[in-house]
Amino acid sequence: MAQEKMITRRNALKLGVGTAVLGTSGVTQAQDKAAKTPFNVDQIYIPIAGSNQQFPVRRIYCIGRNYAAHAREMGSDPTREPPFFFQKPTDAIQLVPPNQVINHPYPTLTKNYHYEVELVAALNKGGKNIPVDKALEHIFGYALGLDMTRRDLQRFMGDQKKPWEIGKSFDYSAPIGPIFTVAKIGHFTKGNIELSVNGVVKQKADLSQMIWSVAEQIAKLSEANELFPGDIIYSGTPENVGPVVKGDVIRCSIDKLPDLVVKII
Numbered sequence: 001m002a003q004e005k006m007i008t009r010r011n012a013l014k015l016g017v018g019t020a021v022l023g024t025s026g027v028t029q030a031q032d033k034a035a036k037t038p039f040n041v042d043q044i045y046i047p048i049a050g051s052n053q054q055f056p057v058r059r060i061y062c063i064g065r066n067y068a069a070h071a072r073e074m075g076s077d078p079t080r081e082p083p084f085f086f087q088k089p090t091d092a093i094q095l096v097p098p099n100q101v102i103n104h105p106y107p108t109l110t111k112n113y114h115y116e117v118e119l120v121a122a123l124n125k126g127g128k129n130i131p132v133d134k135a136l137e138h139i140f141g142y143a144l145g146l147d148m149t150r151r152d153l154q155r156f157m158g159d160q161k162k163p164w165e166i167g168k169s170f171d172y173s174a175p176i177g178p179i180f181t182v183a184k185i186g187h188f189t190k191g192n193i194e195l196s197v198n199g200v201v202k203q204k205a206d207l208s209q210m211i212w213s214v215a216e217q218i219a220k221l222s223e224a225n226e227l228f229p230g231d232i233i234y235s236g237t238p239e240n241v242g243p244v245v246k247g248d249v250i251r252c253s254i255d256k257l258p259d260l261v262v263k264i265i
């Protein structure tokens, strides 16, 4: 289909994503870097909706099992467990512009590839031990994201008490839409979150059903690590995660945000 495209960090430059940003000295950051490093490393950016500016991604945090019914389907008791987090590399970002169907490659090594629709919070302020009642002040904006998962590998490694990173952290495992600023769209403490595959609704819940709110996630994360501008947080998925195969079309929705759509190829 003509409108289908694949946007990756490798061709992002052609689309004007990740172009040079003016540094404080008046020269571009790219020029600064060229002077100080033996080679260039791409900075990953996410488009900011309604702006020609880009959000530079520093780290991708994800919370696990943050909706009670999803925690139960993953085999844990949501009432007794503190939150836990993992990371994906920034290279996992796959940019998904709104109102387009973007091709998403079925990854290697798995036979059970799962979707997880999530609200993503993007920070423009960092800190340590951030109190819950100050946490939302650290959020620049929000996006719709998918925490794509090699479920078979995640489970296999977990069963062996090994790190399940290979199930979560891999190329293209973090499709994400543009970031909508808090100034424009406000905060997301409630509202419908939904995912369908080939037009059939699979996941449907309300953001208010999170066990740990986004503010609480920021507070908890900042106890473990100093947070920084550019950090983004995938805030967890509701119940009824499941597999996709090549040819499937995943549509994600959160109230107030444009849908995110990918086709598995």
Ligand code: MN
Binding pocket: 062, 063, 064, 116, 118, 147, 234, 236, 237
């Ligand atoms: Mn997740």
